[in-house]
Structure formats: structure tokens, C-alpha cells
Amino acid sequence: MAEAYLKGAAVCYGRISGVDECLGAFRVHDRNQNFENGELDRRLFLEQLGLPELNEFYRRNEFEFQLKVAPTPSKVPHLNLRRGDRILLVRSAPPGRIKELVSTLRKQGSGLGVTIDLLLQEGFDLDLSSGVSQVITISPGMMGRESITDITKAAVRGNEYDFVIIPYYNNTGFGYENVDDAILSIGLCCPILGIGVNGKIFDRSTIKGAKVGSQGQAPLDSWGTLRNCHQGRRAFIVGNGPSLSCEDLDRLKGEITFASNKIYLAFDDTAWRPSYYSVVDQLVAANNADRIRELDLPMLLPTSVSSFAFANENTLWYRESGFNAYLADLTSDDLNSAVPRFSRDAVYPIHGGYSVIYHQLQLAWHMGVREIYLIGVDFSFSVPKERVVDERFKVSEYRNALVSTDEVNHFHPDYRSPGETWSMPRLDLQACAFRAAARIFRSGGGGLFNASRKTELSELDLVNFDSLFDE
Numbered sequence: 001m002a003e004a005y006l007k008g009a010a011v012c013y014g015r016i017s018g019v020d021e022c023l024g025a026f027r028v029h030d031r032n033q034n035f036e037n038g039e040l041d042r043r044l045f046l047e048q049l050g051l052p053e054l055n056e057f058y059r060r061n062e063f064e065f066q067l068k069v070a071p072t073p074s075k076v077p078h079l080n081l082r083r084g085d086r087i088l089l090v091r092s093a094p095p096g097r098i099k100e101l102v103s104t105l106r107k108q109g110s111g112l113g114v115t116i117d118l119l120l121q122e123g124f125d126l127d128l129s130s131g132v133s134q135v136i137t138i139s140p141g142m143m144g145r146e147s148i149t150d151i152t153k154a155a156v157r158g159n160e161y162d163f164v165i166i167p168y169y170n171n172t173g174f175g176y177e178n179v180d181d182a183i184l185s186i187g188l189c190c191p192i193l194g195i196g197v198n199g200k201i202f203d204r205s206t207i208k209g210a211k212v213g214s215q216g217q218a219p220l221d222s223w224g225t226l227r228n229c230h231q232g233r234r235a236f237i238v239g240n241g242p243s244l245s246c247e248d249l250d251r252l253k254g255e256i257t258f259a260s261n262k263i264y265l266a267f268d269d270t271a272w273r274p275s276y277y278s279v280v281d282q283l284v285a286a287n288n289a290d291r292i293r294e295l296d297l298p299m300l301l302p303t304s305v306s307s308f309a310f311a312n313e314n315t316l317w318y319r320e321s322g323f324n325a326y327l328a329d330l331t332s333d334d335l336n337s338a339v340p341r342f343s344r345d346a347v348y349p350i351h352g353g354y355s356v357i358y359h360q361l362q363l364a365w366h367m368g369v370r371e372i373y374l375i376g377v378d379f380s381f382s383v384p385k386e387r388v389v390d391e392r393f394k395v396s397e398y399r400n401a402l403v404s405t406d407e408v409n410h411f412h413p414d415y416r417s418p419g420e421t422w423s424m425p426r427l428d429l430q431a432c433a434f435r436a437a438a439r440i441f442r443s444g445g446g447g448l449f450n451a452s453r454k455t456e457l458s459e460l461d462l463v464n465f466d467s468l469f470d471e
Helices: 002-010 042-060 095-108 150-157 177-184 246-250 263-269 282-287 289-293 303-308 323-328 332-337 356-366 427-443
Strands: 086-090 115-121 134-138 163-167 192-195 201-203 234-238 256-260 276-278 299-302 315-318 371-375 387-389 400-403 447-450
Touching (some): 002 042, 095 115, 163 177, 234 356, 299 303, 303 315, 427 447
Parallel strands (some): 086 115, 086 163, 115 134, 234 256, 276 299
């Protein structure tokens, strides 16, 4: 506060000018008040030390004014908590604000069994034992990527939170980039909500800044922005099977299109680019991380792949449910009558159907699309006999990985190199999911159709791809 006192006093005697050159330095020592001081409350520091000293200076020198800190009324929005919700609250505001949030969340979740955990700097005591179920600590000092240790990440990820709350002590969220960045670096599969003092919610699960592109995509500001943004439009979801051709892709220019995985192998031979790109499979993400990071495409990604750092300025994150496990537990008879879950709102978890396409169907519904055509979905795989245990993954569906030999399953001869691992395709589970999606799109007044040139997917009505375009 030394410079604040100096400026607050000097302004009483005349004009103040500045120079571009830095003429001073900040000396770091063990008695600094604010450097890496996790207990520093800047507002209280201003109210209790800075302003009283300046006001005393004004009185002593007979200046007829005093400085006051304007009160900041705070609000906590109603979060529509559900039974059993688990919340991670980040200590990014003064103690009073944190206590207010805990108290309000407790009231909103009364009788619902809501759990609140607190993430805060080591050595910071808030005396919240009555409202917080668990305290998870990070390194002392200002919160940032470097303060989130591997131990902290493991502790946070293991709790499967329904959402994270980052309280802001302003109404814009500006100035909290280090906190947002630190929480995003953990790679949680849930929404991350910043809450301003006025109760405004900022969706920090997103990375903003996309512009409307030539391939018809909407601005990726938030899932709220994308809701019904393509209402009344049709869309194409591109599979990567052998029947996919670059000539057909070029006919999709100007259409709304969803693509995934190694579709970028077609980019040298086509001017078409997808409206939205996704990758869901952990093995695909791990084996092709460097190439995917280079893609300059609008991305819709599950938070489960956030650790691969694929995000660019045109990225939105969504969270997933554990529905894959439910499907895998069903018998063949059960699959015939099963009704897989289908999310109609991407703010809530997207359900798995053993295919990235099932994710994209739910995202398209959120955008208002009710007429969808699949292409390149051959629905037939030549599966090699050799398998290995891929120790990079603990999830059962990825541990027992297939080992690629000759590439015969995709549109490009280099889609999988010999020795590359990939996950076992579960066509029976995919078929069950596609049947459910087809019913849902019909019930919504539209339809889900298979326009692939060659396909064994019989669950969907087959249409001729050429008939969809005016020649």
C-alpha cells in the first residue's frame, strides 16, 4: 500500500505525471505483506490500513474530504441443486464471502444430501467445520497452475463433483484468470461456474472467442449460446469408415457437419472442414495428441480429454455420465429392449453410447437440429487377434487394447499405423444407442438417417446420399 498512500497524498498538491520506464523494484523477503501471502484479504487491507492512514493524513493537513469504500451487496444465485450433488467450492474470495456461499448452498440443498468440499491454500483457516464436508489444500500463496499439485489433482478428481464454484469478488470475473486456469488444469468432468458478487454466473468450463465460420458453426461462447442455434437446419455426422470419400465431403461445404478423431487425414484432399470437431476415445486422444493440438477447428470436447491440452480459443467443454458402464453390463436380450439415456441439454452430462457419434447426436439436439444424416458409418470392423494391456489407462474398456496390423477399417490407408493400439468396437452396444437416438429424433418431429455409401448399420433408415442435394 505504500504507493497507494503516496499517490493519495501527492494528488492533494498538484498534477501527477507518469513515466514509462520502471524506476523501482519490489524487494521479496519473509515479511512482505502481500507477496505469496495466502491470508491477505486485499479489501480488508484497504479498509483497515490504507484508507484510515490516508484519511488521517487528510484530517491532519485540513483537507475537507474523506475516502470510503462503497459497500458491495452480494448475491448467491439459485443453482437448482439435485439430490446427492457434490460441490467443490474454491477459496478465491474473502472469508465472509465464502461463509455466505456455504450457508446459502446449505439452505438451497436442505434435505437433498448435498455435499460441499472446500479447496483452499494451505494454512488458511476459515472455521467452516459446520458447513464443509472436506477441505482439500493446495500450495500456500496465490492460486495458480503451479499451486495445484498432483496430490491435489488426485484428491479432487476422485470425488466426482457435479460442479465447481469459483466465487469472484467483482461482477465481471476479470482478474481471476489465474484461478480459472488453475481449476481447468485439474481436468474435471463437470461444469465450472464463476459467481460474481451480484450473483451473475460465468461458465468457466468454456473457452470463449470463436467467430462464425464458413462451415456454418455458431459462436462458441457458451452452451447457452448454442442452445437451438441451428433450429430448423439439418446436419451431417461424418464417420471415418472406408466408404467415406473426399468427393462426398466437398459436397458438404456450407452444411452443418460434425466430425471426429482422424478426420484431419482428409484435409489435404478436400476444401471442406467440419463445423465441429470432437474426440472422445482416450486411446485416440493419447496416440494422436500432437496432431490434434495443431487443429484449428471449433472443438466440442468432453472434459475427460482435457489433460491432453487440445483446447484452442474455439473450444467448449462438456461433461460425461458413466453410461458406458451401464450398457456394458446388459445382456444381449436386455440390449434389445434397453432405452439408453439421451441428454437434450449439453449443460447436463452427455451420455455414452460406445461411439463419439452418440455424443455428437446429443450435442446436435442441444443446438436445435432434428434432422441428421450419418455418412461413412460402415459399421463393420476387421478386428486383429493381438491384444495388449495398455498401462496408460485404468478404465477397463481401454486397458485391453487391440494392436493394429493392416489398416482396412477406415477411409485413409494411414489411419492406423502397424502396432498402434485401439479400443475394441462394441457394435452391439452402439446399435442399442442408435436405436434409442432414432426414436428420440422421430419423437421430436425429425429423424436420424443413415446415408453411408456402404453400411451394415440396419437400425437406421437408409437414404441415398446423392438424393440429399440439388444437382
